[in-house]
Amino acid sequence: MLPFRYSVRNLWSRPLRTTMTVMVVALVVVASSLFLGLISSLKRTLVSTGHPLNLVVLRKGSDNDGASALSQAAYQAIRFYDGIARNAADEPLVSPELVVQPFFWTRDGGRENVLVRGVEPVALEVHDQVEIVAGRMFRPSSAEAIVGRSLVGRYEGATLGSALKFGRGQWTVVGIFEAGGSSFESEVWVDVRELASDAKRPLPYSGIRLRANSEAELAALQQRIEADPRYALQAERETDYYAKQSESANSLYVLVVAIAVFSGIGAGFGAANTMYAAVQSRVAEIGTLRALGFSRPSILVAFQLEALFMALLGFAVGAVASLLLAASLGQWLRGIGFGAATFTTNVVQLEIGMSDLAASLVLTLVIGLLAGLGPAARAARMPPIEALRRG
Amino acid sequence: MSWLVSPKGKRYTVAQMRWVTNHEEPLVRTVAVSRIYRRGVDEIRALDRVSLEIPAGHFVAFMGPSGSGKSTLMNLLAGLDRPSSGEVWVAGQRLDILDEDELAAWRARHVGLIFQFFNLIPVLSARDNVALPLLLTHLDKRERSRRADIALRIVGLQDRASHYPRALSGGEQQRVAIARALVTDPDLIVADEPTGDLDARNAETILSLLRRLRSDFGKTIIMVTHDPRALRFVDMAFHLDKGTLLEGEEAARAHEAIVVAASGGVVGHVLP
Numbered sequence: 001m002l003p004f005r006y007s008v009r010n011l012w013s014r015p016l017r018t019t020m021t022v023m024v025v026a027l028v029v030v031a032s033s034l035f036l037g038l039i040s041s042l043k044r045t046l047v048s049t050g051h052p053l054n055l056v057v058l059r060k061g062s063d064n065d066g067a068s069a070l071s072q073a074a075y076q077a078i079r080f081y082d083g084i085a086r087n088a089a090d091e092p093l094v095s096p097e098l099v100v101q102p103f104f105w106t107r108d109g110g111r112e113n114v115l116v117r118g119v120e121p122v123a124l125e126v127h128d129q130v131e132i133v134a135g136r137m138f139r140p141s142s143a144e145a146i147v148g149r150s151l152v153g154r155y156e157g158a159t160l161g162s163a164l165k166f167g168r169g170q171w172t173v174v175g176i177f178e179a180g181g182s183s184f185e186s187e188v189w190v191d192v193r194e195l196a197s198d199a200k201r202p203l204p205y206s207g208i209r210l211r212a213n214s215e216a217e218l219a220a221l222q223q224r225i226e227a228d229p230r231y232a233l234q235a236e237r238e239t240d241y242y243a244k245q246s247e248s249a250n251s252l253y254v255l256v257v258a259i260a261v262f263s264g265i266g267a268g269f270g271a272a273n274t275m276y277a278a279v280q281s282r283v284a285e286i287g288t289l290r291a292l293g294f295s296r297p298s299i300l301v302a303f304q305l306e307a308l309f310m311a312l313l314g315f316a317v318g319a320v321a322s323l324l325l326a327a328s329l330g331q332w333l334r335g336i337g338f339g340a341a342t343f344t345t346n347v348v349q350l351e352i353g354m355s356d357l358a359a360s361l362v363l364t365l366v367i368g369l370l371a372g373l374g375p376a377a378r379a380a381r382m383p384p385i386e387a388l389r390r391g
Numbered sequence: 392m393s394w395l396v397s398p399k400g401k402r403y404t405v406a407q408m409r410w411v412t413n414h415e416e417p418l419v420r421t422v423a424v425s426r427i428y429r430r431g432v433d434e435i436r437a438l439d440r441v442s443l444e445i446p447a448g449h450f451v452a453f454m455g456p457s458g459s460g461k462s463t464l465m466n467l468l469a470g471l472d473r474p475s476s477g478e479v480w481v482a483g484q485r486l487d488i489l490d491e492d493e494l495a496a497w498r499a500r501h502v503g504l505i506f507q508f509f510n511l512i513p514v515l516s517a518r519d520n521v522a523l524p525l526l527l528t529h530l531d532k533r534e535r536s537r538r539a540d541i542a543l544r545i546v547g548l549q550d551r552a553s554h555y556p557r558a559l560s561g562g563e564q565q566r567v568a569i570a571r572a573l574v575t576d577p578d579l580i581v582a583d584e585p586t587g588d589l590d591a592r593n594a595e596t597i598l599s600l601l602r603r604l605r606s607d608f609g610k611t612i613i614m615v616t617h618d619p620r621a622l623r624f625v626d627m628a629f630h631l632d633k634g635t636l637l638e639g640e641e642a643a644r645a646h647e648a649i650v651v652a653a654s655g656g657v658v659g660h661v662l663p
Contacts, residue, residue, distance in 0.1 A: 003526065008515035230466075288510040291471055292524050294498025295492060383491075385471050388506070 001298050002289070007305040011313070014278065017309060021267075021274045025314025025364060026321060028267045032260040033360045037352035039249050039256060043088065045348050046246035049182035050239035053085070053218060054126065057225055058206040060232040064245065065099035066115075070214040074231040081224060083217030084210055087125050093211035095126040098192050100199050102166035104155040112345040114155065116188045118195030126209050130184055135160050135175035140191045146175035148185035150347035151152065164188065167198045170260060183242070186347040209238065264367050267314070271371035275307050279379045286379050287387025300380035305311040307372025315364040319357055326352045416483070418578065418611050419468055424477030424487075426463050437463040439634040440477065447578075450605040450612045452621050455631035456651060464585060464631065465615045469502050469581040470494045482578040484601045499527040503572030505582035509564040511556040511571075517543065518552040521570045528575065542570035546600060552624035562593030569600060573610075580604065582614040586621070619653030 011018045024340070057078060062068035075096045084092045098118035103111045117123075121137060124130055138144035147158050157164040157173065164171045171190060179185045196204045212218035225235040279286070286299060329350055413434060424436040438460040453461040453573055466472040467479050470486050473494070479486040482501055489497060498504075513519045522539035530538070533616075543549045546566040556564055572580050581603065586594035602624045604610040614621065622628060630637040630645040637645050 001526065003519075005519075006512070006514060013514050134642065284510060285512060288506070288512070289523075291469075291498065291504050293495050293497075293527050295495055305427070384495075385466055387508075389473075 004305070006011060007302050008309055010132055010278065010306055011310055017274050017277065021271050021310055022314045022317060024267045024270045025311050025367060025381065026318035028260070028263045028367070029315050029318025029360045029364060030322045030325065031263055032256070033319065033352050034325065035256040035259060035324070036356035036359055037129065037326060038348065038350055039252050039370055040306070040353055041348045041351050042249045042346065042357055043246045045181060045183050045346060046242045047239070049184060050182060050237070050242040051211070052237065052239050053212045053215070054079045055210050055212060055218065055222060055235045056238050056241045057233055059236045060234045065097065065206045066101055068206045069201070070205040070207060071203050071231070074233065075205055075208055077228070078208060078210070078225060080286050081221060083213050083221045085213050087122070090121065093122065094124050095209045096122040097123065097207055097209060098190060098195050098199070098201065098204065099206045100167070100195065102167060106155055107153070114151065114188060114345055115186065116190060116195065118192030119189050120192055123189070126211050127179070127184060129180040130177050131179070131180060132175045132177045138174055138189070138191060141194055143169055143171050143194065144174045145171040145188050145190045147173055147188050149178045150185040150349070154347065158268065160312065160322035165248035169198050181349065183346045186345060215292055246248025250387065255350040262365055264363050267342050268367045268371045271310060271367060272306060272374055275303065275372055275375035276309070276378070278306065279303065279375045282388050283382065283390050286382050289389060290382065290384035296380040303379045304365050304369070304372040308368040311364045311371070315361055319360065326350050346354045418447035418482055419445040419613070420480040421467070422478040422481055424467060425430045426467065426472065427475040436634050441636045443629060443636060445611065445613065447611050448605065448609045449626045450624065452589050452625045452628040453484070453613065453615045454617070454628050454645070459631040460634040461615045461631045465581055465583060465613060468579070468613060469504060470498045489558055494580060499524060499609060500575065501578045503575065503577040503580040505565070505572045505580065505585045507584035507587040509556070509561070509568045511564055511567055513556050516553050517548060517559065517567045520556070520567055521574050524571060524575045538574055543567070545573060546570045561589050562590040562596055565589060565593070565597050566600065569597070571602065578611065580610050580612045582612065584616055585614060586616065586618050594618060594620060619649045622649065622653060
C-alpha cells in the first residue's frame with residue numbers, strides 16, 4: 001500500500017483546487033449542520049416543555065391550548081378528582097390556564113405572535129421547571145406580567161420594569177423566568193382572571209394542566225376525565241402533547257434532507273471533478289507506480305483516500321464554521337423565532353449538537369467516497385505501459 | 392542465428408555466447424517472441440519472432456531507430472507487457488504465462504526500472520522515492536529507510552536524501568531514480584533512454600554509474616538507447632529494426648553507422 005502521506009501531500013500539491021473543493025464541501029456541511037441544529041433545537045425546546053406526570057386537559061377535538069375552551073364548572077369538577085398530587089398547603093396541583101396569541105412588536109420593527117398564558121400562582125408548582133430568576137411573581141389583578149427569558153430584549157417592553165402592550169391593556173413586567181430551555185421561556189404569564197376579562201372570553205379557560213400522583217393514577221385520571229359525560233374533555237400526557245407539537249418540525253426534516261442531498265450532490269461533482277483532474281495530471285505517475293509493482297487496489301485506495309481526506313478537510317472547516325456561526329447567531333439574534341404548530345413564536349436557542357455534526361460527517365464521507373470512486377477506478381484501471389507513454 | 396556485437400567490434404553468435412558464459416543458464420531468454428498490436432482491422436507487428444539470450448552480469452544496449460521494437464522488447468523483458476506469442480524467461484521465471492497482477496508482483500521483486508523522464512513522485516522526498524519499492528516488501532520502516540540511504544550513498548546523493556525532486560537537477564533526479572531501481576536488489580535493471588533528457592556531462596555520469604552497477608555489484612542491465620556514447624559503456628549491443636533483431640552483416644552495418652555517428656563521421660575505434 002502507498003503511504004498515507006502520499007495521498008495527503010498530493011492534496012497540497014494543488015493548493016488552489018483543493019482549497020476550492022474543501023470550501024464547497026464546507027458550505028454543504030455548514031448548511032446541513034445549521035438546519036439540522038435548528039430542527040433538533042426546536043424539538044428539544046418543545047419536548048423538554050412537558051412533564052411526564054402532567055396531563056393536558058382540553059375540550060374534546062382540540063389539538064392545542066389555543067383552540068380549546070373550558071368552563072369554570074369543568075375546572076371545579078376536575079380539581080377534586082382522586083390521584084392528583086397536592087402541594088404543602090394540601091391544595092391540588094391543578095392549573096387552569098387561558099392562552100391567547102396576540103401580536104408583539106419585535107425591537108427591529110417586526111410583528112410576531114407570542115403566547116400569553118393566564119395562570120394562577122399554582123402554575124409555578126405544576127410547571128415546576130419554571131423558575132423566576134429576576135424580580136418576582138405577578139400579583140393578581142394588578143396588570144402585572146412575568147416574561148420568559150427568551151423574550152427579554154426581543155420584543156418592545158419585554159424587560160424588567162417596562163410596560164408590555166397587548167390586548168386592551170398595558171402590563172408591567174415584574175419578573176423574568178427560566179424554564180430549562182423549554183418553550184415556556186417564549187411565553188408571557190399573567191393573571192388568568194385578568195387575561196380572561198381583557199380578552200372578553202365567554203369561557204374563562206382554554207385548558208387545565210394537572211400533576212398526577214403516579215404513573216398508574218395518571219392513567220386512571222385520564223380515563224375518568226375523558227369518560228365524564230358532563231363535559232366533553234380529552235386528557236393527554238403533557239410530554240405527548242409537546243411531542244405532537246414538534247411533529248411540525250418533522251416535515252422540515254424532509255426539506256433539510258433534500259437540501260443536504262442536493263447540495264451534497266453538487267459538492268460531490270465538484271470533488272469528483274477535482275479528483276478526475278488529479279488523475280489526469282498524474283497519468284505518468286500512476287504508470288510509474290504500477291510499473292514499480294504497486295497493485296491496482298493500492299492505486300485505487302490511494303486516490304480514494306485522497307478524495308476522502310479532501311472531504312474530511314471540508315467537514316472540519318465546515319464544522320468549525322457552523323459552530324462559530326451558531327454561537328454568533330445566538331449573540332446577535334438572541335435566538336431564532338420559530339412558528340410552531342400553534343402559530344405562536346417559539347424562540348429557539350440554536351445549538352448544533354453532536355448528532356447534527358455526526359449527520360453532516362456521514363454526508364461528507366458519502367460525498368468523499370462517491371466523488372473518489374470514479375477517478376480512483378480510472379486511475380487503477382490504467383495499464384502501466386500506456387500510462388507511461390501518455391504521461 | 393542472431394549476432395551479438397561487442398563495442399570493440401567482436402562478434403559472437405548466441406551459441407558462442409553460451410560457450411563464453413560457460414554454459415551458465417542465461418538470466419534473460421526469449422524464444423520466438425512476437426508482439427502484435429491491433430488497431431481496428433490493422434495489425435501492427437511491433438516485434439517479430441525475436442529470440443535472444445542475455446547472460447547474468449552484463450550491461451547490454453538495445454539500439455535501433457524509433458519503431459524498431461526495442462522499447463517493446465524491453466517492456467516484455469521487464470514484465471510490463473505480455474507477448475502475443477513466444478516465451479519470455481527472466482531469472483528462471485516464465486513471464487508470458489503470468490497475468491497482469493502476477494506480473495506486477497513479480498516486477499516488484501525482480502526488476503528495477505529507470506525511465507527517460509526520471510518519473511520520481513513529486514510529493515515524496517528523495518529518500519521516500521527510493522524507499523517506495525520497499526513498501527511492497529515485508530521490511531519495517533527502519534530497514535526501509537536504512538536501505539534507501541545505502542542506495543542513495545551508492546549514487547552519491549546521501550546529502551540530498553530529504554530534498555524533493557523539484558529541488559534536484561535532472562542528473563540528480565536520474566541518480567535518485569537509479570537508487571530506486573537498485574534498492575530492492577533486483578535481478579534485472581531496465582533503463583528506457585536514461586540519458587535522453589540529459590546534457591552530455593550528466594549523460595556520461597549516468598552511463599558510468601550504470602556501468603559501475605554492473606562491475607561493482609554484478610547487476611544485469613538492459614538499456615534502450617539512441618545515444619552513441621552508450622557504446623563505450625556496454626558489454627554488447629543488440630540492434631533492432633522493424634521488429635526484428637539484426638544479425639550478421641546487417642547488425643555489423645548498423646553498429647558501424649552508430650560508431651561513425653559517435654565519432655563525428657570518422658570511421659574508427661571508439662575505445663575509451
